[in-house]
Amino acid sequence: MATGIKQMQKLKPSKVTLALLASGFAAMSAPMFAVAQDAEQKAQKDVEVIEVKGFRRSLVESINAKRFSTSVVETISAEDIGKLPDSSIAESLSRLPGLATQRLDGRASKISIRGFGENESGTTLNGREQVSISDNRGAEFDLYPSEIMSGVTVYKTPDASIEGEGIAGTVNLQTIKPLDQDGRIIQVNGVIEKTSFEKLNPDGEDKGHKATFFYLDKFADDTIGVAFALNTMSSPNQEKRWNAWGYPEFEQDGKKYSILGGAKPYVRSSELERDSMMFVLEAAPRDDVRMTFDALYVDFLDKQRLRGIEIPFAWGQGTVSANSVDDASGFITSGTTTGQRVVVRNDYNERDAEMKSLGFNTKWDVNTDLTLDFDVSYSKVEKKIIGIESYAGTGRGNDRGEADTLSYTLDGGNTGAKFNHNLNYADYDLIQLGGPLSWGWSGALNDAFNVTGTDFENQLQDGFINTPEVEDELKSLKFAATQAIENDFISSVSAGISYRDREKAKLSEGYFLTLSSFSYPSNTGMMVVPEQYRLGTANLDFIGMGEMIAYDVNGLVRDGYYYGLQESLTNSSHATKSWTVREKVTSLFVKADIDTEIADMPLSGNMGLRYVRSEQSSKGNAFNTVDGKVVTSPTDISHDYNHLLPSLNLTLKLDDDQSVRFGAAKTISRARLDEMNASFSATYNQQPDSNGNNWSIGGGNPELEPKEAFGLDFTYENYFSSEGYFAVALFHKDITNWHFDGQYAVDMTGVADPATGAIPANPNGTGSGKVNGGEGTLWGYELSGTLPLNVFSDALDGFGLIASYTGVKSDLKNPEGAEYKIPGLSESISTFTFYYENHGFSARASMRKRDDFKGDVNGIGFTATQVDIEGETIWDAQIGYDFGEGGFKDLEGLSVFLQGYNLTEEPFTTLSGDNALQVRDYQDYGRNYSLGFAYKF
Template sequence: MSFKPSVVTLALVAAGYCTSLYAADETVAIDSQASKIEVLQVKGIRRSIEASQALKMENSSIVEAVSAEDIGKLPDVSIAESLARLPGIATQRLDGRANVVSIRGLSPDFTTATLNGREQVTISDNRGVEFDQYPSELMSGVVVYKTPDASVMSQAIGGTVDMRTVRPLAHGEQAIVVIARGEMNDIGKLNPDGDDKGYRASLSYIDQFANDTLGIAFGYAKMSSPNQEERMHIWGYPEVSDTDNSLIFGGAKPYVRSSTLERDGVMGVIEYQPNDKFHSVLDLYYSKFNDKQILRGVEIPGAHWGNGSGNSGFEVINTENGLVTEGILKNQKVLIRNDINEMDADVVSVGWNNSYQLSENWSGELDLSYSKADRESWGYENYAGTSRNGQAGCDDPVTGDPRPNVCQDMHFVMGPQGPIFTPGIDYADPTNIRLGGQFPWGNSVVGTDGQDGFLNIANIKDELAAIRVSATRSFHHGAISSVRFGVNYSERSKDREDEGFYLRLASYEAGNPDSMTSIPPQYLLPSVNMGFIGFNSVIAYDSMALLRDGYYDMFAQSDTVQDRATANWGVDEKVTTGFVMADIDTELFDKGLRGNVGLQVVHTDQSSTGLAAQTDANGMVSTQPSSGGTTYTEVLPSLNLSWAVADSQQVRFAAARTLARPRMDQMNAGYNYSYDASKADSTDIDDSPWSGGGGNPELKPWMAWQYDVSYEVYVDGNAFAIGAFYKDLENYVYEETIIGDFSDISVPDPQPKLTQGYLNSFANGEGGYIRGIEASAHITGKWLSDSLAPFGLIINGALNDSEVRETKDSDPTTLPGLSEKTANATFYYEDHGFQARISARYRSDFLGEVTGVSFARDKRYVLEETVVDAQIGYDFSESSIEALYGLSILFQVTNLTDQEFVTYENGDPRQVKDHQTYGRNYMAGFSYTF
């Protein structure tokens, strides 16, 4: 017996779900005997679930799917949160929002995102897509390809996330939908110039013209989303002394953050199908968003690393299991921070697809696409304190008299979030706090008295153009139903411009140890409360206005710091992919067998430009252009099979060779180097005049063979699936010492005999494996009892394991993004217009990436977390109030249990690196369908 989709599946396919994920409010069931049409009402949560199941059932590859409940309504407030509820997929939060995804324990570097099947550029420094740039209101659904086929041009080892917009002709009727929601954070406004209230609104319009041969769809989404955070950041945990190996916190930077994400998104689709032969679709997408963060707090270089400048020593009071839990910082000084981070970004994507039925058996397709992203990031640090850089100590720099308002002993006790302090002075009193660098940080350009602030500016430009030409030959007999073949060519260019500036007060007097400036009253703001670390009030002021009004001079960091100069780079890629794929539709032991077998041949020409930088005897940095690149060709076979072992039951098997291109910052041709002219005559590589460190433009991709097997059951709207996968990594990118080529560096005579030397860079290492088990179930209450018909439960979980080695002799390394355990559960109720749902997603500890100093990416262990969201709503279309037909109301709570985000180091959760609390976000609003 061949596998036969259920009536619901056929209904959803007929309504256009498998191409657009949208359907009319009525789905169609086909009565093959009477040829009559039966109308079934499938709406809300059940519509989303059934559409997702239909996609999963009908796809030849192993996929997961999320479908819209209605026009403009994905099940969650963001695409990333919806993805995180799928088996084997997890998100990492950024500023309280689900931001990037890991698929099957692999970090975002191993995942590709597409829009309507076309690869998208990113606003990040690398390839990982930040999904909050795509409004969920403009997406009809998302399909995650866990196993590739040869027709998927943007493959990745982890998986491919394909976001989809509506197809107006498949939708089949006019629709106008307006959605509006207010949003509020329950922590309240932590900064006086921040916001704790916002909104989301969207408008969607779909229509058909010219006897349903021309369809248009338009969507606009506007968001102003507030976010609050109380954060403790610990520098690290050094040993107390050479004789006491107990660990003590070395310094802390706690602050309160208020941010608002402003985003405008526009989606447009024009679809034209004048006859059965020609079909054309033009997709347009644009988003513009601004993320502004206001951060205020203190920086306490205490306990250990602050000795001599931040304090006069410390006293240990209590130690537990090798960690100091209580102590006193002697004569502790505190740096006051009034910082601002801001990011502006624009993303545009255009795609035009044309298909033509050449004959009964032949068809052709042409697809053109272009996407571009621009991002500008600002990171502004402003310093204030009680005295300049520690030179004056706690005494008056002129008279030598003690100054109690400068520093006092500070008691601390370690809590779950880090140290809790008892400050000795009032840090909200403007007579105590003045502008200027409290500690001797900085560089010789700024002077020995340290810096008074810092400004990071990083710009990203990412551009991608592609063309795909393909043809399909259909067969009416035999095991092969069709063969598709073609070629895809793409060019991608990504450039990063990075600048850093030391800030020094314009009123600074060289040699004056007390050269600080009182904060002008017109810039003062109401103080901020930092009770979560034991401080009461801390001074707040408009630091951006001070910068704008000329209170600071700026000095380029790249003049004296090599790493800043080499952070500027460009990467270009030209990729040609030839592919052929045969679709299988036959029987095995009288049971239906579907699937595909195919092959891709991928040729890549990659190059990079950057700067080679060295520091001269005067401490100044000089640079020269640097470039490099390579070409390579990889063969990627793939096989996907789905065998209907019984009615509504199928076994899947898949095997493929996949690739994930290396991180672009690791492909940077720039590097730091040093040249020893005294070794110019050396011909021994171990005594070369050259040495350095940087990127590797010849870096090859990660490669892997992957194997999947799964078993799926679909019974009366219920679904059960269990599967296992194994990924055999052929290599792994890691840092090592390689032989670098310095021939492009110009040096004065005598010219060196060697142009090579050792370079600390990135290389393709040994590899290893990732394996896992995934299980999922959707259980309807009706399956248990008719009285439970309005209820339903969706649960899934995954277990992952890996062993990856950089070299044959090295110990296994931790794979970024891999959580050994993930689990999700959603319990819902839906009946007579009422809808309620509560969802929880769990992720065990993993090695994540966060933004560090100067926008650099730092790897840190992230503590396990369970995030709970809930919603309740009512659709008046189910009521007897005819005037309210089309109106729905909804109330949502995200992060219901106020789950904190915690990172730690050295494998010890007690050694907290970051502890972030975001509070709950409440949203309430309506949608109206005309």
């Protein structure tokens, strides 16, 4: 193998590409196939075929995709995903230069590209924009199983033909092309998983499994190809979580300090159940026609069991005293509360999502110079969330039942605190079902149980259910033509038109839960947990609270032990969170491919222009509260706008191994959907405001337009080996029209005053919400490379290093000139992988590190909430063995591996302020281990 690699280094780039094509490398992904076709037309026919397998093959393939692309890209090949399997595409993407992931419940999910968060990048499947299961545009990549994808390409610089706009870039997921493969493939994979934590909840899981069946074949003289993959997974994840309400100011002995306001620590046990199906049908009835139909189906169910104790402190009912203070920060590191009641929580969350994606593409080579391309696609996501909270304690309301004396002491670093307590929270006779604190401030709930004006007013919330639903649907069409031309500068010209129609809707609702046995005045107490729903106890030693009762809250709700009342009757927040946004986007593009020479050096690339026409509309609710009840009126607001997006990509080959790249492009990122919705609070004032408007509006801005950026990229690349390269990149973004809080005009024509029901004479309103206006710059540099150690000695063949470092800065300012930190921006991102692969044996250790950043987490009611997230360093490792490559011919096709994730048990930490002691979340996920095999028939 080493000899083959050395021979490969001597080949010219075009010949290398042809060699890759002949050995099956370039057939793994659509972009690489196109690159290989171009190279095949230019290269000589007498090329020696060199075969490299396994992880090293994936490196060669990825390096060559980067090398011959006209844009600045990063890629993952099928062998990288298949040979070293990850639980999702997100885990694989997190190892690419300039990319970083944010973990959600312990799993890599959201992607940042060069300092921009997930909402600033586009996601496509086979070049088609995709829907998302989140409330916004940003894809949650743990939805996509890595096992059924053939590759991923991340475009850091665009060209005019790429769909899926984003300031940061575009992530294109690719399915396999069966007609480009050698022949029949039948493969099965199996994996068992284990968490390092034993069961944190008695009904949780610490073991899981994953299985994949893959089939590919060609028929009718290789004119019809079929690929089918089926993947099923039940993956466990566990968490010990410290969560604080906040840190208010506290005064003692005439001095002011910060103190713990309250805490909600818990243990979580989750199972992610995901069933996926991929189907591809290709037909080439003639040499000049290729038709492809692909389908992807994902059924995603995330079940979470959470148990903990909610402990009010400074914001509680007890008498609070400070025991010790950190003088440097003025923070009370140890305190005591006397006479305090707590809430024992047994919760159950469920995210149930179903995604369908269908696409059909036809390419017709009309003649040797003209190619026509037609594409149609449809994708849809339906997501339902159920979040059940169940409360228990010693007595109903603030003043009934036994109180406790509790104290807390902060642990070292930013890991939260530990408590001391006196009550036994594992005693089913002491801790009973019901609301131990007066949280249910609902007039409708008081009226439902006839307690208005009694001692039980606002003491009836024994639990709560959140039930938000999201539906996202996207239909698209595209037609393009490419004409080869005879020219010393331009090799071909492409032009096309595309149309996308996307509608995303969110319906928010919640329900107060009250024990069905409650009645006033005959039965106003708590209820002992029935024997059949008792599950034992959950251990909270990690916060010092010991054992607590654990019961089946899902079963209690299902079997009618609770009565539910809509929160939206008296709480207007659900009207704000319910909306429908529709976008109709028509795009025209023209692109010229460049192929010329400057000073005898080849110059290639493209220049193009994309025109985008956007028509957006939003439906929602205008609401007000009248006599304690929410009154709504429907809203329907439309807006349209246009953009011209020029782009230029140039690659100058200094010699066979060295290139410099230049990219310039204007890009856009469309507004977050929840920020452009037409649901808002609406109050009609008799006196007009300073703008002359009577309506006062608070909520979304349906006329919010995209953020804009003009980017410059300059890169030097040196491909010193078929397995090795290094690159230095500089990038700069000039950002305008960023989104900040401000005021905007709203047309309320036809909307009735909720207080009177009449249509006001003055329909003009002043809205408060997100507006366009912020501007600034983002710039940075990127170092990346792969170093195979066989360049130093044949004895080191198989050993290698992969590393990258990205530094990012920004000076973005809001309209008032104040500095602003872009969500997703870490000032430094680094990755490192040490690998060995030879004679069937493979091993890899990988590190990914990012600095502090701002990101979205789930807040109250599963609403996206932006927080400060601490930087993290995560280590993964794997060893594997391929029996066929190892010389065991009777076991040809069989390989095994052992993999460990988060080996250093890196926590996920968010802060409530600049003080590192003011921890909002400290989430310890432990480690995760996988043992698996793959067998190819």
